[in-house]
């Protein structure tokens with residue numbers, strides 16, 4: 001309707017190369033609308049511009065009384081397979097190493113207000129996301145971002161995602177050196193590089209300035225670089241093949257010391273090996289961790305070394321080393337010590353949220369953002385505060401906060417007062433109230449439980465209790481993920497929560513798996529152990545019970561991780577037993593909806609008859625038995641009986657598979673071959689067991705375990721193999737719950753099979 | 763030279779004289795509105811809770827062409843109606859529609875025990891391309907807003923239009939005050 005456009009208005013403020021890319025994006029949108037581009041190709045194109053789908057974008061939504069169509073005006077036009085054109089989506093804005101300038105914060109605040117819901121959301125990978133965005137608004141958004149130096153290119157899709165780094169890089173006491181210029185160089189070098197365009201899956205890179213602190217979290221990245229010096233020379237320890245996801249894997253050391261001039265070529269070689277040999281057909285096994293597992297780290301090292309030898313020299317590998325000052329980040333105020341005075345709340349805040357820099361008289365101030373959110377209005381004010389006190393020094397953090405660097409001690413009180421005036425003066429950074437959560441069912445298509453709802457509730461309750469909490473409990477970290485993809489990084493929290501659903505009396509009940517004792521420090525050194533599922537509404541109580549036990553029974557100076565290891569899962573499970581079973585719907589229906597969402601949880605998908613609540617179908621006993629066997633496997637694993645544990649884990653998968661096969665009215669014997677054969681035939685090949693998003697991933701866990709050998713074979717498993725099989729069995733049993741939920745109590749196979757073949761591909 | 767007539771996005775907010783005891787009370791109400799299709803002609807999609815954000819969007823009822831917020835800005839709860847797309851016509855038509863729909867939403871919420879006043883309306887045009895927050899755009903905006911307001915409040919209503927957030931990064935914003943405004947229910 002208008003002749004004016006942002007393209008005209010911004011003119012040459014948009015760098016020519018970015019402007020051209022955005023013109024191309026506009027062209028692709030036009031072609032799609034004219035029917036000239038296929039859904040799949042357009043979906044990958046859109047994802048590579050950070051333009052994501054969002055919940056309900058298949059045009060269906062359960063309003064609590066059943067699934068209803070959302071009648072968007074676009075009709076049949078799609079922006080991906082089964083993704084409706086007009087449905088609101090999410091724009092991920094890639095923020096390399098989390099660095100944001102005041103101008104960029106202003107612009108993103110404008111965009112959130114005009115095109116989104118006035119909220120900027122900081123993610124666990126230092127990105128910023130805007131939700132409820134219409135696809136056609138992304139073009140002007142991208143232009144306005146480009147005009148302030150931001151590209152959304154490769155913010156998603158099978159490409160190199162945002163390169164992350166410690167928010168303290170360059171101002172930290174414990175770093176070997178500032179990793180910022182290296183993170184910046186690799187970002188620029190790999191962005192759009194031809195060698196990173198043919199991956200089977202995404203590829204995440206992280207930098208850390210040291211080994212011991214958690215800020216960089218390199219151990220769960222596809223490629224991690226930790227700064228170190230050797231004989232006075234700068235370089236990195238490179239690790240490869242880490243990842244959280246369904247089964248977390250710790251990255252393996254690729255090079256103990258990679259000299260700085262080799263960082264880019266070696267990374268390029270890793271990317272080329274991944275592009276060449278990584279899995280392309282099965283998304284479930286396409287991350288680089290599977291390639292490293294498959295060929296072994298020794299062979300992988302060899303492949304990378306050979307690839308490196310063959311690379312043609314590129315001046316960009318070392319050009320950046322001539323000027324390692326990094327981004328132009330200068331203090332705007334003189335250094336000064338932190339004064340002793342100030343109101344009590346300020347002093348509390350200073351204790352938890354101010355960290356002295358390596359440059360004397362300057363501090364990093366961490367702003368704890370509830371659920372990682374700020375409003376546009378807060379964004380504009382924060383941009384002004386940066387201009388006044390700290391300069392262009394803001395960093396998004398992996399704990400969904402904002403760090404302002406270069407704050408003079410003399411300004412700390414005034415800065416805090418300004419923060420407090422906009423509701424951001426709360427203390428508690430990196431404490432039990434500073435909870436991380438992925439979007440979960442709020443906006444994510446894959447969400448199973450309301451991780452944000454849970455995080456918000458826990459935050460509220462723990463903030464009230466904060467002053468009474470034992471000092472040993474205060475520094476514990478809580479993280480929640482809405483599904484097994486683990487975007488909330490719950491595996492590395494002291495108390496982690498993973499969204500799952502359970503069938504109870506014919507209805508679905510939102511639950512969270514409790515994962516305890518993950519280690520955040522030392523770059524997220526180890527992952528937590530799954531204790532069992534608790535109804536969502538009982539999670540706050542579970543937190544209180546576990547932390548109380550820790551306070552009551554902890555040995556002197558014992559860490560939470562050591563305590564959990566010492567006490568063991570068996571005991572924690574017993575502790576939680578009284579709260580693991582939800583009351584019946586008739587007793588308390590609140591358990592049957594999720595936090596912050598009054599709709600009855602998942603009832604539209606179940607289609608349960610009126611009396612179903614009184615009958616426990618046989619299949620539910622089978623799945624419960626599988627869970628019981630899996631718990632026993634976990635207990636055996638905890639006491640070092642790895643072989644027996646693995647064997648039991650395999651049996652738990654067989655039991656769950658058998659229950660589902662029987663549920664479909666097929667005769668099945670107890671032996672593994674028969675169960676797997678019938679499961680494959682009736683649940684896998686028909687698509688009935690396929691997860692709507694993970695496809696056949698979980699079924700493949702059963703097939704792989706079975707093709708490795710029978711239960712006797714698994715008696716010979718070692719610690720690692722048993723650990724992996726238990727994790728996979730847990731996901732398989734979870735998937736059985738979901739499949740049962742989809743199939744329902746009275747399977748209507750014709751309808752189910754046609755639905756299964758129409759499962760979305762994104 | 764301003765092309766403010768092309769601005770597609772407009773927002774109007776009416777303030778609560780008796781707000782909800784807890785903003786979260788609006789969550790089930792908005793879910794019900796989706797089920798009952800309470801905003802005629804508009805596709806309603808989902809509800810989002812932003813009550814954890816300081817003076818933020820509060821509770822959001824997300825739609826395709828419109829959004830409706832139980833907004834907590836200025837620390838004064840109210841109903842904020844936002845037109846995003848899908849309405850033909852000029853800016854005046856969009857403002858009239860927004861005012862009417864905001865009033866209707868308030869009237870509906872009054873049946874749930876909340877109360878609103880029609881005597882003050884915050885009006886924003888969050889479209890920096892067509893309506894930059896500058897003197898020219900505001901000068902062009904005033905007669906359009908006045909004409910739209912007269913359609914709702916009557917030709918003889920005493921209206922005062924004040925500029926807000928002048929020169930700041932906020933969008934073009936006006937505060938409309940209406941002397942002796944009738945109750946919300948009489949206007950909706």
Ligand code: SF4
Pocket residue numbers: 438439440441444445446447448481482483484485486487488
């Ligand atoms: S963990 Fe699952 S629910 Fe959460 S953002 Fe990731 S994919 Fe979505």
